[in-house]
Amino acid sequence: ASLPAHERALVERRQFLLGPSYRLFYKEPLHLVRGEGVWLYDQNGKPYLDAYNNVPSVGHCHPRVVEAVSRQAATLNTHTRYLDDALLDYSERLLATLPAELSRVMYTCSGSEAVDLALRIACFHTGGTGIIITENAYHGTTRTTAEISPSLGEAMPLGQHVVTVPAPDTYRRAEADIGEAMARDVRAAIAFLTRRGIKPAAFIADGIFSTDGIFSEPAGFLQKTLDAVHAAGALYIADEVQPGFGRLGDGMWGFARHGIVPDIAVMGKPMGNGMPIAAAAMKPAVQEEFGQKIRYFNTFGANHVSIAAASAVLSVIGDEDLVDNAKRSGAAMLAGLRSLQECDERIGDVRGSGLFIGVEFVKDRTTREPNGTLASDVINDMRRRGVLISAAGPAGNILKIRPPLPFSTENAGHFLDVLGSVLSDLP
Numbered sequence: 001a002s003l004p005a006h007e008r009a010l011v012e013r014r015q016f017l018l019g020p021s022y023r024l025f026y027k028e029p030l031h032l033v034r035g036e037g038v039w040l041y042d043q044n045g046k047p048y049l050d051a052y053n054n055v056p057s058v059g060h061c062h063p064r065v066v067e068a069v070s071r072q073a074a075t076l077n078t079h080t081r082y083l084d085d086a087l088l089d090y091s092e093r094l095l096a097t098l099p100a101e102l103s104r105v106m107y108t109c110s111g112s113e114a115v116d117l118a119l120r121i122a123c124f125h126t127g128g129t130g131i132i133i134t135e136n137a138y139h140g141t142t143r144t145t146a147e148i149s150p151s152l153g154e155a156m157p158l159g160q161h162v163v164t165v166p167a168p169d170t171y172r173r174a175e176a177d178i179g180e181a182m183a184r185d186v187r188a189a190i191a192f193l194t195r196r197g198i199k200p201a202a203f204i205a206d207g208i209f210s211t212d213g214i215f216s217e218p219a220g221f222l223q224k225t226l227d228a229v230h231a232a233g234a235l236y237i238a239d240e241v242q243p244g245f246g247r248l249g250d251g252m253w254g255f256a257r258h259g260i261v262p263d264i265a266v267m268g269k270p271m272g273n274g275m276p277i278a279a280a281a282m283k284p285a286v287q288e289e290f291g292q293k294i295r296y297f298n299t300f301g302a303n304h305v306s307i308a309a310a311s312a313v314l315s316v317i318g319d320e321d322l323v324d325n326a327k328r329s330g331a332a333m334l335a336g337l338r339s340l341q342e343c344d345e346r347i348g349d350v351r352g353s354g355l356f357i358g359v360e361f362v363k364d365r366t367t368r369e370p371n372g373t374l375a376s377d378v379i380n381d382m383r384r385r386g387v388l389i390s391a392a393g394p395a396g397n398i399l400k401i402r403p404p405l406p407f408s409t410e411n412a413g414h415f416l417d418v419l420g421s422v423l424s425d426l427p
Ligand code: PMP
Pocket: 109, 110, 111, 112, 113, 115, 138, 139, 140, 141, 206, 239, 241, 242, 268, 269, 278
């Protein structure tokens, strides 16, 4: 209601032109016109500290990415059916960040397409169709990936061949060994599929379980699940769209924290700092026959401009030490959030790794009943005070803190000050 007239008109035009599937953030939607580093600016020049956006991973409008994209756009931009050094140079650099077993890469324009391709390859390779996912997973917008995305809500039908397992929720589940608990659930899902005559093709999970509520600890817990998946002859697909490219502050990849080597790793969002590029890296043995029998061409995937962006992103991550920065700033943020938790009963749990952190609000620390209303109030009040975040988890009660990687310890300090004052003003 307190929106200025122009912004009110924008909301109405959006509803008319784009329809109701397009949701906006915030009770008072934001109208952003510029970004730089970890800062975003609205139409009045008001700055907002971005503690949410993971796509502009090396910072909004990073000058090296902008320069690489502009130079390449002014030189050549075609597809992957001509010979080209830059595509292969980038592929070698990217694969060098992954375990040696993952030595082949295929490119797409979006994470959804990359997941879709990974599923096609897994089904082709195993001869199966069954897919195992977590209960509140999100894997994309295509028909096949939406069918494995229960977080889209109850109106989104899951595929007949899809089985869910509970998230590795270390806050709410009683099992002492969450890795064993998850592997047991996956074995049960495999048995369920098999009894119905469905051969399991793949287990796929986001390495930080972001829509499930952000679960990354303890490192190593995914090993037993990987073993269970392999014992059934299925493939393990690591969806690195969220944790990938250094966000967890502990190497480049979420699965690597767990000491596992997946059969296929899918990556996207931060890969091009906003340019549409995504990929699936895989073991050659998994892809070979698929590749021989089925032609693959993705018109825009890995075009020259996208590769220039992705290549600049890799350079900046290394040159600016962004993985270490994510570790340092993330640790400062976690420590600050834990001191807020000590004197605020409403914060049930604080967890995460690097610059991917969740703060869980509960109505009561004993029952752990989720408090989604409080999370929503905090997010909207922080937006009014110039700090941007969002919510995660099936009940929307978990603050999702996931800033661009150059987020400094000073930025973390500012974030904590604003969160502290918002919490003390809310009943
Ligand atoms: N997998 C995960 C874990 C994601 O978070 C997303 C995007 N939110 C996707 C896949 C799909 O990526 P895209 O939106 O680029 O298609």
